[in-house]
Every structure is written in structure tokens, then in C-alpha cells.
Amino acid sequence: MMEWKVLKKSECEKILSKWTDSYDVKWDPSQDFEPIRDSLTKLFGSVKEELGINLPSGNEYAFDFRFGMGLYSILNEKFHISEYQASNDSFWIYLSMKVIPDVVFWRWGPGKNDRFYANSRRIYLKALWWYVHLSWQGNKEETYRILEENTTDEIVQLVERSGPFGYRVDLCRVMMRLYNEYGYGLRGRNNKLFRRAMKLNTARLAVVEPALYEGEEEGYVRELFQELIAN
Structure with a gap:
């Protein structure tokens, strides 16, 4: 398992303040994370080249989704990250502040401390990994x-609504698959279907166990989307 330094909030604040002032964002080679950095910076360059962009403006999701898929693949296949490790904020904070800070800074710019360390559910790299993990359909092609x-x-609605007992991974994966089916043609910034589905799901989980539902998780989620679309 990879070893990393746990960064205190005060350390993170000091580092980020320098970037905010100077835009001079550099990685710290003090620990043996160079193989991860090499893989992720190559991914970063290839995604920008694929999209034909130098700045993220107007291409935020296109970049996040592609970089997130690559991040998930690299960390899982090359470095064998586990769900347990992916739940550890200190790992993501170290990656964000010390290993690929230039990538995170490129995406979010100055002053976004929540995307580096300050808000557990909004740490950028962590959010991307969990977005792909909670959407995984057994292979890269179908997930893509x-x-x-x-x-x-x-991304926000899925990752930031973990519920009181954490993520229900299998249920989330069914939700994402069926949202693709029921939300076809309805996507866009004005589409509230997925947001409404996640809110209703959160409320229902307090009184309903999807695994005991007729049709189990699949039947539960289908009925949820059908009800929302009908209304």
C-alpha cells in the first residue's frame, strides 16, 4: 500500500495561499509518488489534447468525466487502490496538494480550498474516483x-449524497444505469430528474430496503424513475 504524509489544515492553507498569489504550482517529489504523477500528468495532457482545449471553461464535464475515468483506471489497475483507501481523505489531500496540484489548480483556479482539502465530499480527485466507482458497470466501455x-x-448529486450509512454501491450503480435509460434526451443543466431521483431515494431509504423490493434494486429504481417522470 502507498504511504503518504498526512497534511495538517494549516499546511494546506499555507501552500494554497502561495498558489493563489503566484500561480506557481509545483509538485513535491519528497515522497515516492513519481510513478503516479507521471501516469496522471500524461493522462491530463492526453485528455486536453483529445478535447482540443487549453482551459477548462465550457468543457468542465467533458474534462472531468474523461480524466475521472482515466484516474480510476490508473489508480485501480496500476496502484491497486481499495475502497478503504479511497475513503481516506488524507490520501486525496496529499495527491491534490503534493502530487498533481497543477492539475487540480488548472481545473479550479485560486481560492478553491474545498476542492483540495477543506470539504471531504468536494475534494476534486476523490469526487472523480467515487463518481466512476459508484457508476461502474463492469467494464470501461459500458461505464463510459x-x-x-x-x-x-x-457528479455533485451522486457523490455528495452518501446517506447516513455511507454509499450503497450496488444501488448507486443501478441508479446510474437506469438514469441513462430514463433520462435519455432530458439531460442538461436545467434537467432536475437525477437530482429529484436522488432526493426521493434518500427519503425512501429511511423506510424501504431496496434489496427486499419486488425486483430488488432494479425494481425499486425503475419504479422511482417511472413515478418521477409520470409526475
Whole structure:
């Protein structure tokens, strides 16, 4: 398992203040994370080249989704990250502040401390990994297909609504697959279907166990989307 330094909030604040003032964002090679940095910066360059962009403005989701898919693949396949490790904020904070700070800074710019360390659910790299993990359909191709037409709002709604007992991974994956089916043609910044579905799901989980539902998670989620669309 990779070892990393746990960064205190005061350390993060000091580092970020320098970037805010100077835009001189550099990685810290003090620990053995160079293989991860090499892989992720190559991914960063290839995604920008694929999209033909130098800045993220107007291409936020297109970048997030593609970089997130690559990040998930690299960390899982090359570096064998586990769900347990992916739940550890200190890992993502170290990656954000010390290993690929230039990538995170490029995406969010100055002053966005919540995307680096300050808000557990909004740490950028962590959010991307969990977005892909909670959407995973067994292979890259199918996962790519169901995520390609989404927006940044779907990332927020999925990742930031973990519930009181954490993520229900299997249920989330069904939600994402069926949202692709029921939300086809309805996507966009003005689409509230997924947001409404996640809110209704959160409320229902307090009284309903999807695994005991007729049709289990699939039946539960289908009925949820059908009810929302009908109304």
C-alpha cells in the first residue's frame, strides 16, 4: 500500500495561499509518488489534447468525466487502490496538494480550498474516483457510455449524497444505469430528474430496503424513475 504524509489544515492553507498569489504550482517529489504523477500528468495532457482545449471553461464535464475515468483506471489497475483507501481523505489531500496540484489548480483556479482539502465530499480527485466507482458497470466501455452525456450536476448529486450509512454501491450503480435509460434526451443543466431521483431515494431509504423490493434494486429504481417522470 502507498504511504503518504498526512497534511495538517494549516499546511494546506499555507501552500494554497502561495498558489493563489503566484500561480506557481509545483509538485513535491519528497515522497515516492513519481510513478503516479507521471501516469496522471500524461493522462491530463492526453485528455486536453483529445478535447482540443487549453482551459477548462465550457468543457468542465467533458474534462472531468474523461480524466475521472482515466484516474480510476490508473489508480485501480496500476496502484491497486481499495475502497478503504479511497475513503481516506488524507490520501486525496496529499495527491491534490503534493502530487498533481497543477492539475487540480488548472481545473479550479485560486481560492478553491474545498476542492483540495477543506470539504471531504468536494475534494476534486476523490469526487472523480467515487463518481466512476459508484457508476461502474463492469467494464470501461459500458461505464463510459452511461456517463458520457451527463453534466457536473450528476457528479455533485451522486457523490455528495452518501446517506447516513455511507454509499450503497450496488444501488448507486443501478441508479446510474437506469438514469441513462430514463433520462435519455432530458439531460442538461436545467434537467432536475437525477437530482429529484436522488432526493426521493434518500427519503425512501429511511423506510424501504431496496434489496427486499419486488425486483430488488432494479425494481425499486425503475419504479422511482417511472413515478418521477409520470409526475
